[in-house]
Amino acid sequence: MQAAVYREFGGPIRIEQVPVPQLSPDGVLVQVMATGVCRSDWHGWKGHDDDVKQHGLPFVPGHELSGIVVQVGRSVKQFSVGDRVTAPFILSCGNCRYCHRNRTTVCSDQQQPGFTYWGSFAEYVAIPRADRNVKRIPDSVSFVQAASLGCRFTTAYRAVKQQGRLQQGESIAIFGAGGVGLSCVMMAASIGANIIVAIDLSNDALDLAMKLGATHVVQASVKDCCQQVQLLCGGDGADLCVDAAGFAETCENAVLCTRPAGRMVQVGLPIGDHRPQVPMGRVAGKEIEIIGSHGFAADDLPELLDMVASSSLDPAKLVRREVSLREGAIELESMDKGSPIGITMIVRFNDSKL
Structure with a gap:
């Protein structure tokens, strides 16, 4: 063969x-x-x-x-x-x-x-x-x-629906608009999330995210990226944040953009020795769940x-x-x-x- x-x-x-x-x-x-x-x-x-x-x-x-x-x-x-x-x-x-x-x-x-x-x-x-x-x-x-x-879609399904437990009417912020991130956008739309925010450096990827069901997009390079995401999700962050990229910065930002008592799912796999500085004070004080998801x-x-x-x-x-x-x-x-x-x-x- x-x-x-x-x-x-x-x-x-x-x-x-x-x-x-x-x-x-x-x-x-x-x-x-x-x-x-x-x-x-x-x-x-x-x-x-x-x-x-x-x-x-x-x-x-x-x-x-x-x-x-x-x-x-x-x-x-x-x-x-x-x-x-x-x-x-x-x-x-x-x-x-x-x-x-x-x-x-x-x-x-x-x-x-x-x-x-x-x-x-x-x-x-x-x-x-x-x-x-x-x-x-x-x-x-x-x-x-x-x-x-x-x-990509099976990974997004587990991250968003099973591990993230996204419900109809909730808000979600997705960091990274590659294959898994865009699949998360489509999965969130099929579940009926009312606010779907995609965050990425690529404007082309963000344009595609809007076509696939995102309600808002945020350019990751802007200085107030997290503030924009929080405001779009009601002021205190999203019910569910998903890091679909696997970089230290996307992991940290996903935690920062999760509302009190919200969920953050880590599905993006890091390359090499990426060690994010997770704001554990916020995780503990705001009772944020951090959940891994694979496959x-x-x-x-x-x-x-x-x-x-x-x-x-x-x-x-x-x-x-x-x-x-x-x-x-x-x-x-x-x-x-x-x-x-x-x-x-x-x-x-x-x-x-x-």
Whole structure:
């Protein structure tokens, strides 16, 4: 099969012929029909991810995927060849104490395509633990829509709805208008938040945030950024603040912009040794909850797919480019210069020139 392969961290990503992944007894082999280009893939390629480093090189990135089952492991009971499927990027084990407590996003024996093993920048990807983690795609949901849920929207769903507990009529401020941040905007709009403030340095990203459901935007470079956010949310801050960027400043500002007795969710992952100076006096004195959020549970994926099928959520609105495997590899390398606005989706996987 053809796959995008890197053989050194930060080195060239080339389209190569490699063996089709081996199928585990509890897994399915999926012909990839769509896969997103995510900044997390860039982190893996640059050598920032411990799982990728532990796996070793060469490596194939990719974790936002959808496709068609072409082979089924002997112990799989719920899937057949021809099924249209997707899966979250955290594949839980079902056996550890966290899975037993229904906290599968922190499973102690999780697998992750594109991080713990070769991912979906390829014609085929293997997905272990299929009966636990793989989900069918409704006929009315496209492969592109399903794949675009795979990381950014699922991550936003958990951050905003589950961990952040956003309710209809509440206010939310979202720091960072990248893929996860913009997905948080759309999720907040679908829940019925009455004030949705997006904060970012990019005016293009802020323009897109307004089109996707933000009621207000704030340019992050202004000196009174926090004051503006607080005023837009009633004067004392937002019911829920989400740091979707992962920088020290965005974390600090998110805490400062959370109202008394409000919630702050940290979902953006820092690069390197980012240590924010969290105003803990405000956290304690104003009884602010700080909540971590990571990934998404497979059992919640059908609800998101139903939201797409019913047109209450359309993740394809974030898709700005549909490209070939080779073009996707080039875009991943170009993220050294910053992430493009919106989602890039790889939909063509066989290069006849190879």
